[in-house]
Amino acid sequence: MLQYVKGCLWVCLLLCMPWLTCQATNVPAPATPESTQQVNRLTELADQLYSGHPDSAYVLAHQALQLSDKLEYALGQANSHQLIGLVLYHQGVYNQSLSNLLQAEKIYLELQHEERLGENLNYQGLVYYAIRQPILSLRHHQEALALYEKQENKKGIAYSFGCIGRLHEKRQQYELALEYQQRALALYEQLEDKSGTATILENIGSILEDKEQYEEALQYFNRSVKLSETAGDSLAMVVGLNNIGDIYRKTGHYSLSVDVTQQALELATRLGDRYQISSAHKDLSQVYSHMGHYKAAYEHLETYRRQHDEIYNQETTQQIALLQSLFNVEQQNNAIQILEKQQQLNKVIKIALAVGLVLMALLGFVVFSRQQLKIKRNKEAMEQQQEMHAAQHKLMEAELENTQLREKQLQHDLQIQVKSLTAHTLHLIGKNQTLDELKTKLNEALQDDQKAQRRKFKSLINQIDYDLVQDKEWEDFRGTFEQVHQDFFDKLHLHAQELTASETRLASLIKLNLPSKEVATILGISADSLRVARYRLKKKLQLQQEDSLSKFILNL
Template sequence: MHNCRAKEHSSPPILSGIVLFAWIISISCTFVQTVSGQANFTERGVPASPQNPDSLLIGLKTNYNSAVGKNNELEAAGYLQQIGRLLFISGHYPQSLDYLLKAEKIFRNRGQKKMLAANLNMLGELYYRTRRPQLARKQYDEALIIYQNLRQESGKAEIYGRIGHLYEKREMYDSAFYFQHKALHSYELDRRTDGAAKIYENIGSIYEDLGKYDSAYFYFNKAYALNARTHNARAQVEVVNNLGDVLRKTGRFREGLAYSLQSLKLAQTNGERYQISSAYNDIAKTYNLLVRNDSAFHYLALSRSLLNDIYSEESNKQLALLQTLYEIEKKDNEIAQLTQARRIDTLISIATGIVIVLIIAVAALIISRQRLKIRNEQKLLAQHKQVYEAQSQLMEAELKNKKLEEENLKQQLETKTQELSSYTLHVIRKNQLLEDLRARLDEMIKDDKRDQRKQIKALSEQIGEGLQDNRHWEEFRGIFEQVHQSFFDRLQQQTGPLTANDLRLIALIKMNLTSADIATLLGISQDSLRVIRHRLRKKLNLAPGDNLSAYIQSI
């Protein structure tokens, strides 16, 4: 890494020619750094601007359009990344960011982790160049995670080196050393000598920033040795230049001059024009320190002349590239407009066809539906007519059946009523007969004939038991419930618990029998019947003025 700060000298109040010349050289060094930083990105492994970036851009754009035409999204993303890289190298950062972000989206969607990590690495460098270190670090961290998951030591090493460089620029040298050493370790695991040489150079640059020139010289020498082993003459140019800087800063001007001349020769051999200009500038500074101002002016003039040529060429390249970008964007916009117009025309044609087809289909559907509706209505009307006729016939049959059932029920009811009446009369006659027999037997008992008194008394008791026999009551109740259905259920709902004798009395009252007939059927006197009726009124909770017979008939 170059450090163009001129060594400070004390000077008398009147500015001497040497000091003035050193000031000119310092200004020139700043100019070299500014121009070199805009167009030559050889530092930290970024390639310099190509000779014909406009032609290269056209070729990449043509290949991208071809990939899009083949629906090869992944290939298209690769060309997007290359276009973004070309624009980044050429210093067109906003346009580069646009292409790189498009490529990143495709790589993410397609799960291309390795390509995504490389793209994130490039985005991080772009954000660093545009002075957004926080965004740069975010890209580096994500790329580092991917490389760790893929177990790619070279990828990890490159990211570690870039993070270390971020810390170096923020003058956080402990962190910078930490990440550069991690990068060195990863390169050594992957046996990447060229990468390790670059990290040694980065570590030397940190020591140079700290003013620890012996350590800086040590690490620059290690980078020099590795580049010599791999015959990497291009990387050697900057390492030799850095060695010359360190020697010059430590006062070893002639040794530093030798390294600067060696750097110039290597740069000329490899055609590295920026490095040639930088070597001229370093040689001029060294001659200035050796108080050889004529040589210093000579090399300074060579540096500035070469920089002017480079700057002019780069400006022309920038203009050509901008013109190409403009033409490409204009062409893309025209193509997009034509494509959009074609799409709109196609959509209008398709929509018109669809509308016509829909109108025909709807019309056919409406006609078909109307015909179907008419047929269905006719079928439904016929079905309704059949159903109506069937229902009418069924209703007539049901009506006849109901009439027959009613007549049958009436006949059954009349039969049951007659049976109930006959049975009741039979029981009444039987009980009356038995009552007369018992009365006569009671009179005979009163006679003095003791021998037959005992037999007659037993016969009277037997007759009494016959009067109280409940078997006839069960038969009576069965017939009664057939005639008066659910009567006892309704009665139980309106009153409290009733005994069998209570139910028997209520049933006889329901049949409208006289008190004399009821007393005869129950085998009791009429006085006893009045007492029983009084008790029943209380159980039924009747008021004093309510008629018991009317109440029972209402149930």
């Protein structure tokens, strides 16, 4: 019956769909070459602005994304998401950056655009390293490398090698870092890409500098500066000159360090790059400090601090502007969503008025059907509960039977151990009685005057005395005794710490409730000696004169 109701509801909805389609206002506009070019121009302009004006770049990229969504232009959507991710990455907004890069990756995968997918994976690797996920970072760079190798894209392969090399350098895995940077260098030189070659040379120099191989690092920095100059990349020249000045400072060539760093400062000043100006002043401060020119060192340090504060303020301003742009875009999106929801709500109200009577009629039937179904389910649940109780009862009976069987088995095992202990004790008694009789007969034989016979008999008597006291079978007896009377010796030693082996044996024989005569026979001592031993044991156990030693030990 419920299936029938669901079918009726679906029929109602299908009848209303054409009307809803006619009322829709957000119909995607057809994508044309002119409209897609407009998206591409927006993303290109945003790409040019994101390093200096991230807020403007974000707004343009978001406009490109909105237009791509309206046109259903998938490649434009992916490019816009990726560009937004880059803008947010450079401003330290890593979570949203990664979210946009992942959305771009999904679209690139659907489009099978492997070249852009390789770029995206490398960008994700940078973000993952920034959020301290080096393993994920390495995996994404390696996936990008595999894509580029599949495409035989040498420039992409070289860039991926460089990223992996930098990652290993930051993890202080210098040999691996050098290996990947050298492979990247070979490809860039093969492609005659001066800018890429200069970048890799600078990377290798930094690794060698970390390894304190300053001469080799200097050679790579010099090559990087020359190539950057040839390529017309002034900013790369500034970075290279600062690195060279740093090497001269570390190797004690302070005058050369000042000259080269001063060149870097002048070039950075012409470019207006505050980061490199600040870095040059910091390096000059350190060099002058090593040279003993503390006034100059202080002046450059103050300039560095001032520049650093200005950079910090500029970055803060940029981040605030970007956050404001994010907020404004979010507000606009919320306003649009509210308006769309309001329109949709109006449509829903009209639909509700149109189909309300049908739904009301069906509602009573659905409620009645559900109530019947609920009663049926409750009945089934009660039956299942009864079956479960019966099964649990049987299980408890089985467990009880198993427990009784285990108890009987334990009682049987205990009886066997007691019988074994009794047999062992009787064996000791019989053995020692036999030895005692033999000792008596040998003492009588000692009356013979024959000296040799006397010596042999004397030796036998001594051996028998030794056996009576040091019988090895006491170890077997102790093992069997402990199985029957568990923890007896531990409890005994709680009352007296320093008991001798003979006193421990005496206590165990008393625990067996043997007569004093048999105890003396087993221990191989006289009745008087046994009384003395019992007295000493009682004293060590700190018992009073009126206390019974046997009763005390039997209760342990």
